Amino acid sequence: MGRELPRGDLPALILAVLDDAPAHGYAIARTIERRSDGVLQLREGSLYPALRALEQQGLVSSAWETAGAGPARKVYTLTDAGRGSLVERANDWDAYAAAVAAVLGKRRVSYG
Amino acid sequence: MGRELPRGDLPALILAVLDDAPAHGYAIARTIERRSDGVLQLREGSLYPALRALEQQGLVSSAWETAGAGPARKVYTLTDAGRGSLVERANDWDAYAAAVAAVLGKRRVSYG
DNA sequence: TTGATCTACATCCTAAATCTATGTATAATC
DNA sequence: GATTATACATAGATTTAGGATGTAGATCAA
Numbered sequence A, B: 001m002g003r004e005l006p007r008g009d010l011p012a013l014i015l016a017v018l019d020d021a022p023a024h025g026y027a028i029a030r031t032i033e034r035r036s037d038g039v040l041q042l043r044e045g046s047l048y049p050a051l052r053a054l055e056q057q058g059l060v061s062s063a064w065e066t067a068g069a070g071p072a073r074k075v076y077t078l079t080d081a082g083r084g085s086l087v088e089r090a091n092d093w094d095a096y097a098a099a100v101a102a103v104l105g106k107r108r109v110s111y112g
Numbered sequence C: 001t002t003g004a005t006c007t008a009c010a011t012c013c014t015a016a017a018t019c020t021a022t023g024t025a026t027a028a029t030c
Numbered sequence D: 001g002a003t004t005a006t007a008c009a010t011a012g013a014t015t016t017a018g019g020a021t022g023t024a025g026a027t028c029a030a
Helices: A012-018 A026-034 A042-057 A080-104 B012-021 B025-035 B044-056 B080-104
Strands: A061-063 A073-078 B062-063 B073-078
Touching: A012 A026, A012 A042, A012 A061, A012 A073, A012 A080, A012 B080, A026 A042, A026 A061, A026 A073, A026 B080, A042 A061, A042 A073, A073 A080, A080 B025, A080 B080, B012 B025, B012 B044, B012 B062, B012 B073, B012 B080, B025 B044, B025 B073, B044 B062, B044 B073, B073 B080
Parallel strands: none
Antiparallel strands: A061 A073, B062 B073
16 A cells, blocks of 8 residues: 655645645645545655745745644645646646546456 | 656556557657647657666567668567556556545636 | 758666655653 | 654655767658
8 A cells, every 4th residue: 555656746735735724744644645545655755855845936835833732843834826836736637647548548457 | 738757657658558559669659649649748768768677577578670661660569467567557547546636636727 | 962850769867756764852652 | 661653854865757969761852
């Protein structure tokens, strides 16, 4: 269980999670795993660099949340630019998925 | 036009093309572009290393075709192992595409 | 006959993005 | 007090695709 992510799709997934509500890194990873039924798994080594890049690009903003129990959390919020980028990336994904499906054809479990 | 390929999907695309008929490298690239309506574009720097890797793994076999007009062609044929690998990769793709779609949700052109 | 274009294969280098491994630290559970 | 879950972070290795470049035959136009 748990397929590696093909490169390039991770930012879109993070933005999509943040589009529902602000969240901190660890929660983002858990949400992606849950929503994908465990198919998509996301390591810290991928997650935090990706979040930093998104922030540098102005697609998310962050704020430390020191109150509450447990270690401090850095909570990320989608910016307007991030929202726009998400729509673009989602459409791009659709086009890509359709293209791959067109090349692969209908070879599935019952191939013969 | 022409999106870069997320890493990992290229072998599956090549195997799928060869599943219909043996073909040489250049023709494989053209077929992928045509079937995907130009969305997927494949450069020599990606194509030939990928073909060599597939051959080393025993998923395709190759033979030089010297007859005919133009430069010599190396014609690739899917092996039985390649056929099995293709089915596996196609199913894997399905699972991955479904997982990404689940995380992305229904954010598309008419986002709001 | 020169040049441009398409076909066709090939390699080297670079870049990007992800994973592995490791480290720090708090809190709850056993 | 040991383990587990939470939570952030970085360095290094790996994978894999693209860019640039090179060779070479065939075709066609100027």
